[in-house]
Amino acid sequence: MRFRPGQKEVAEYKGGFLAVPAVPGAGKTTVLSWLAARLISEGLPRGGKVLVVTVMNAAVANFVRKIGDWLEERNLPRGVGFEVRTLHSLALQILRQRPDAALLRDDFSILDGGYRERLVEEIVLRWIDRNLERWQSVLKIDESHYSYQQALESWRRRTVELGQAMISHFKSEGLTPEQVDARVEGDGFLAWCAEYFRAYQQRLEQLGMLDFDDLLLRACALLEGDDELRSRLARGWPYIFEDEAQDSNPLQQRLLLALAAEHGNLVRVGDSNQAILGTFTNSDPRLFRDFAAREDVRALPMLQSNRSSRDIIDLANGLVRWCQDHPVPACRRALEPNYIEPVAPDDPHPNPVAPGYTLGIRAYKDLEEEVREVSKHAAGYVRRNPDKTVAILAPTNWLVGQFRDVLAELDAPFYEISTYPAQRRKTIDDLQAILSFLAQPGDNGLLTAALIRLVPDLADVPAITGYLEVVPVEQLLYGDISWPESLTEYDLWLDVRRGLEQLRSWLEAMHLPADMLVLEIAHDLGLQEQELAIAQKLAVDIKHRLHIFPNWRLPRVAEEVRLMTNSLLGAANVFFDRAGYKPQPGVINLVTAHRAKGLEWDTVYIVSVTSSEYPGMPGDKIRAEYGWLPEDLVNPVAAAQAELQGADKATAIRLAREELLCERLRLLYVAITRARVNLLLTWHRRTRFGRTKPALALRQLEKIMEAGKNAK
Incomplete structure (x- = not known):
């Protein structure tokens, strides 16, 4: 393979701590994959493997494919000598080594991201109901104001987001509910979040579950406290590569540094200028920058990129250059001065050339x-x-x-x-509408809504939908009625009749458990591939919830499906990532x-x-x-974090605002x-x-x- 400047030096890596700042389009995945194959072909310690750690499932599949391709070029089996894992699957693998030392129950399970969001939302909304006056007291808007209800609803959503963010923050800091309680003074946002945190942890314990933050925390503690396990894992993974290192949070970095402590062979690749997840996660781009600046770390930037035309490169570099003299001093490090360079003119994959200035x-x-x-x-x-x-x-x-x-x-x-694309929502919306009708089969509105999911064009025929709204459901499904001739003349009339027959068939399958009923509906709808996988995920989630809440009946299950939308869409995104x-x-x-x-x-x-x-x-x-919100509370998360650290609220909010400008x-x-x-x-x-x-x-x-x- 022909390497560009920057790529060549990384490809020659033999050991030690290495930081690789890489600009967009620098080919980091290709180089890391080639390097892994080279180290494998040169011979690893007996039983050892190169460990590649990344964030997304899509990246896992991409690395597996590319490393396999390079191994084949060297006449080696595709799957030999390496592992590619997400951080969370890595943490879980570490815990499985010593479940007793990690204080894990034999029957513990993992709380996925979507279910975690649902659980926190449930806890926060219940807290609001019980503390309504306390919750509303911070708003500076009169009840008579025309947008009061809109503000109230928005504040409800933001309070849930506050709970989500602070529970993750507490865990990334390694804090317990008791330790958070000890830092509470007065009745600020920190006091609210401490109550959410305690309720959340109690619920996890009742369910016998761990969330992703728990996995990382316990894996770190296990590695740092068990010398024998740490040495054994180090022998198994003599080289560790981290992709997208700019998105690491303190817990993730702590885990990787603990794993690499024995042999010191850690390669971290990232681009601080693409660190854009701080608003949604606890990632901190300063961690990768500080790692690259350490005396025991060699930094090898990869600056050449063939992705964009020279004009677009100049524009991106111009933005970076301007940031170095930004009028807000705190923003001058928003973008590191890693300027993109075009590849050489004779490169086999040159930069695109624009026809003029485009x-x-x-x-x-x-x-x-x-x-x-x-x-x-x-x-x-x-x-x-x-x-x-x-x-x-x-x-x-x-x-x-x-x-x-x-x-x-x-x-x-x-x-x-997008995060919630319309085409992926359709399967979930279809199932939710059908289950809602089956839960309340006497409701004409729910029957019409379910029928529209089966015959979408029906929504544009008010003559038929109007008729469906006034005739009793039992008569529509089981009666021998004489349909008005004006309705039977529509082209979609036969589809409507077939749809009613299908709804009747599902009503007759109501003896099935709710999870099996979902699979029956999915089969009758003819769902395939990703759509079927979403329905199967829904069925598994319903079965899990029925195990926890055995008294639930179909009306409660139908409502839960609506509330599970984000979790199911998250699963759909995983399928999308895998599909590429x-x-x-x-x-x-x-x-x-x-x-x-x-x-x-x-x-x-x-x-x-x-x-x-x-x-x-x-x-x-x-x-x-x-x-x-009052000026000193305009950023609730920053205000809560300031209270946690015993800092001045105004300063904390200013710093949070500046970090948002940088992001x-x-x-x-x-x-x-x-x-x-x-x-x-x-x-x-x-x-x-x-x-x-x-x-x-x-x-x-x-x-x-x-x-x-x-x-x-």
Whole structure:
């Protein structure tokens, strides 16, 4: 294999602590895979394997495939000499070595991310019901205000998010409920979160379950306290590679350093400039930076990339350069000065060359116009260029949905890669609607809703739906009624009759346990592959809940399915990751900027680049903050963390706000570096809430583009 500068030095690694800062498109997966195959072919200690640790299941499959390919080139079996694991599966494997020492029950099980969210939500909402006056007392909005109910609902969601974030924070700090209680003074957000934490831990113990944070905590404690186990595992994994190291949190880093302590052979690869998960996780990009700066660590950057045209590289580098002199001192380290370099002209995979200058910025009157006009532009582009890959990158899932609706109206080809894409929701929504009807079979509205899931076009025929609403359900399903001739003339009439027969068949299967009933429905719906896997996951989850709550009947199960949506969508995302993703030419991909990380397209639209989505100054109004909270509580998580540390609230909130500014700058960098040739950034001047302004960084990008155009 021909290596580029930077890649070559990493590929020659023989041992020790190594940090590899890698720019977007530097080929880190290829180089790490080649290095693993090289070390295996040169001979590992008896029984030893190269351990590759990553975050996503998709990355696991990718590494397994690439390492296998390189081993085959060396005439070695594909699956020999290495393991690829997610951090959580690694922690679980470590605990399985000594379950007695880790204080694990024989029948313990793992609480997956979706179920954990559901459990915390249930605990927090129950707490709100019991502490309503206390919970509402922090709001600075009068009950008579027109948006009071909207603020209340938003505050309810944010309180759940506060509980989710702080429970993870407590665990990443290694704290117990008793230790958190000891730090509580007064009745601030920390006191609330301490109560959530205690209830959550009690519930886990009752269920005999561990969450992902527990896995990491106990694995760390086991490694650090058991010299024999640590030595044995070190012999089994004489080399450890970590991918996406910029997304590590303190617990994850602690685990890997403990594993590598015996032999000191640890390679950590990452890009601090792509650390964009801090808002959602406890990851901290400073950990990887600090590791790379250690005296006992060798740092070998990989800076050459063939992904993007020279103009896009210059734009990304210009953003990095501007950040070094950012008007907010705290933002000057938002982006590390790791400047992307194009590959050599004779590289077998050169950088793409644009036909002229194909970067631009466009402003629109309001958000509605921006969504409509960008959608039209993208639809026209794919019609003219069916061989090109295209994506629209939005800051939120809600905005992805707005583009989806407009593109559907335009009959433009699109594919949604959001956290909760519509096509993955359909199976869950179908099952939920059908179960809701079966739970209350006398309800005409539920019958109509279930029938529409079976015959979607029925929603557009009010004559039939209106009739279904007024005739008793029993008569519709079992009676010998004379249907009005005006209804039987519709083309979909036979489908409606078949749908009613199917609903009757499922009612007759009500003797089955709820989990078996779901599988019966899935079979009759003809679900295949990923859709069937989602239904099977739902059935397993229902069976698990019925084991915990044996008194539940179908109405309660149907309600639980609605509440399990996030968990099931999370499972769908795992299936999606395993299936992999490759952009299809001529199709507009819709995705959030966060989820776009790791992907690339020929043409990219970055939309809604406003100061509220990509803030650049402390005074910018940030969408994530809430005007109905007092100034010192506007960021509840920061306020709670400040209380935990005994720090000044105002200082903590200022620091949290500055960190958000830094993360949004990195998010903009990630979005820009998804483009190969063409890039358009857009913003709008007004929303229904008032005037907006462009992001501070967008003004600087405009100057860089002007210079680029003039240089052509």
